Amino acid sequence: MLLYNSLTRKKEEFVPREPGKVSMYTCGPTVYHFAHIGNLRSYIMEDVLEKYLRFTGLDVKRVMNITDVGHLTSDGDTGDDKMLKGAKREHKTVMEIAKFYTDAFFADCGKLNIKTPDVVVPATTYIDEFIRVISALMEKGYAYEAGGNIYFDTGKLDKYYVFNDFKEEDLAVGVREGVEEDENKRNKADFVLWFTKSKFDDQELKWDSPWGVGYPGWHIECSCISMKNLGEYLDIHCGGIDNAFPHHTNEIAQSEAYLGHEWCNYWFHVLHLNTNSGKMSKSKGEFLTVSLLEEKGFLPVMYRFFCLQSHYRKSLVFTWENLENAKITYNKLIARIAPLTAETTGEIDSAEFDRLMNSFTSALDNDLNTALGITAVYDVLKSTANAATKLALLAEFDKVLGLDLIPNGKKAAEAPAEDDIPAEVLDLAEQRKAARKERNFALADELRDKIAALGYEIKETRQGTEIKKLS
Ligand code: AMP
Ligand code: ZN
DSSP, X not given: OEEEETTTTEEEEOOOSSTTEEXXXXXXXXXXXXXXXXXXXXXXXXXXXXXXXXXXTOEEEEEEEEBOSOOBSSSSSOSOBHHHHHHHHHTSOHHXXXXXXXXXXXXXXXXXXXXXXXXXXXGGGOHHHHHHHHHHHHHTTSEEXXXXXXXXXXXXXXXXXXXXXXXXXXXXXXXXXXXXXXXXXXXXXXXXXXXXXXXXTTOSOOBOOTTOSEEEOHHHHHHHHHHHXXXXXXXXXXXXXXXXXXXXXXHHHHHHHHHSSOOEEEEEEEOOEEETTEEOOSTTSOOOOHHXXXXXXXXXXXXXXXXXXXXXXXXXXXXXXXXXXXXXXHHHHHHHHHXXXXXXXXXXXXXXXXXXXXXXXXXXXXTOOHHHHHHHHHHHHHSOOOHHHHHHHHHHHHHHHOOOHHHHHHHHHHSOOGGGSOHHHHHHHHHHHHHHHTTOHHHHHHHHHHHHHTTEEEEEETTEEEEXXXX
């Protein structure tokens, strides 16, 4: 498989270090708010990558952190802690916030058919490990204490900016707007490994350390969680493109300084989901969630379909119109699959199976071209292969695509088309929807009974309203 590697800036053959096995690390969410659909674009594309690697027969072990401490709005000893900000906003403790939004994150992932990684580690459970690695960096002379904090000394490295030829002065004072310069740093690119109470007296979560009571920086979390669970060599590291600098750059700096050798071979970065006004971000406050998509009548899997129609290395613009188009295309696709699901006889034609499978794997083998992967689904439907062959291929493709092609095809085959439902029933269903919105449940029940009297059953499911003919 060819995969673009941000480290070498080339498409390369993906060859895991140990034959047949892949160690994969993913930066997890900072759990101070719901994940927005931009974050989830990254997780969807990483999920496709993991599933495709497994599809090709590789044994993947995937690890993810949960950032429940240490992610500041700046990388020096300035800025707010994002978790603390979330706790203040909702008048809850940091741990309550972390638990709530971690659960919400995995619930959203579930709806989008994103597999949970094999190992998930909340950063607050690894404090001893962070202290151990930071102590080793101190001993090796890669870290220093200043103003009560421990910093990584980027001046000790031959090459710090690994992903790009950044001009140091452009990136010098942090990377985000409004970040003040931290006077404690020896070099402008230095970053904090451990904060102490000296600057953060209102910090809720603090731990004892050789350098005083405090808490870890964000970057050290990922290095330690990866090395502890996946060993000293990592095959592939994933994240959204904004993480390449400074987060991943810092992960590489401290991991390689600690290990004394190169650490990770392939870096997989997903480009951003943007709105018409720019990058979608939690801090801007304008963010769209999976629940909002559902409220507007989209199945979460339609958003997954929308993402898969584009290449992960191109930024993607979200508009409701674009999503509406994806919904129409998805529904048409499902409508074509529906009649196949009723045909249960026939044998798989292996020549056709191999030919069509080949068009799918060639697409995915070429730097995870999911748009062409979807074209391969249409090739199957257009082909003259029998239903058994088509269904077998769709089931295989969907192990990677995760679009519920066959289950939703079956549902569509069973449900009467909207055109077949009498207008009177549809009208009552609309009235019932309005009644439920106004929380007039007595009226809603009454309308349900009227619908039943006309021979139809109405149900609210996670995916919206379902109307079925009573048998
Ligand atoms: P965070 O919860 O902020 O730590 O981010 C979780 C993941 O989402 C990281 O891999 C980010 O790089 C990624 N991410 C953040 N914003 C976007 C966006 N607009 N589009 C795609 N990925 C994003
Ligand atoms: Zn990370």
